[in-house]
Amino acid sequence: MTDNGESVELRRCDSCGARFLPNDGACPRCGSTRTRAYSAPALGTVLAATELTSPAEGWHAPHRLALVEMPEAVRLFAIVDGGLPSAGAIVAVRREGEVYRARTEPAPS
Ligand SMILES: [Zn+2]
Structure with a gap:
């Protein structure tokens, strides 16, 4: 997998180490509010x-729509721009x- 230089913001829990999508509150696993x-x-x-x-x-x-697994096993649903991807395809997410x-x-140039 190559790095396209783009990134997405995720959150990490300081108490239990869980990684998850940005939310407005506590860690979905342990309830801690010590997240960053x-x-x-x-x-x-x-x-x-x-x-x-x-x-x-x-x-x-x-x-x-695609269910996408991001690094460190964070999963999200995304709207697909372009053709329907098959399972295992690598997609850029924003x-x-x-x-x-x-x-x-895109194919490497
Ligand atoms: Zn936690």
Whole structure:
């Protein structure tokens, strides 16, 4: 896996060491509020992906979603930009407002 130089913000719990997505409160594992942000490489592995042909109002069809595992086993759901990735594909992930977006990593040049 290559580093594209981008990163996503994740959080780490100082009490139990859990890694998780940024939230507004406590560690989801132990409840501690001693958590801090850190930056992780913005590349993840697709665990599963699906395509909705009739998404909820306000979304374009087809609407593609992927379950992505980031470094240190943090998992997130992302909207897929581009074609439907297969399981095991490497995607670049970025946060856009309240959602994550994933795109297939471009071929090395
Ligand atoms: Zn914790």
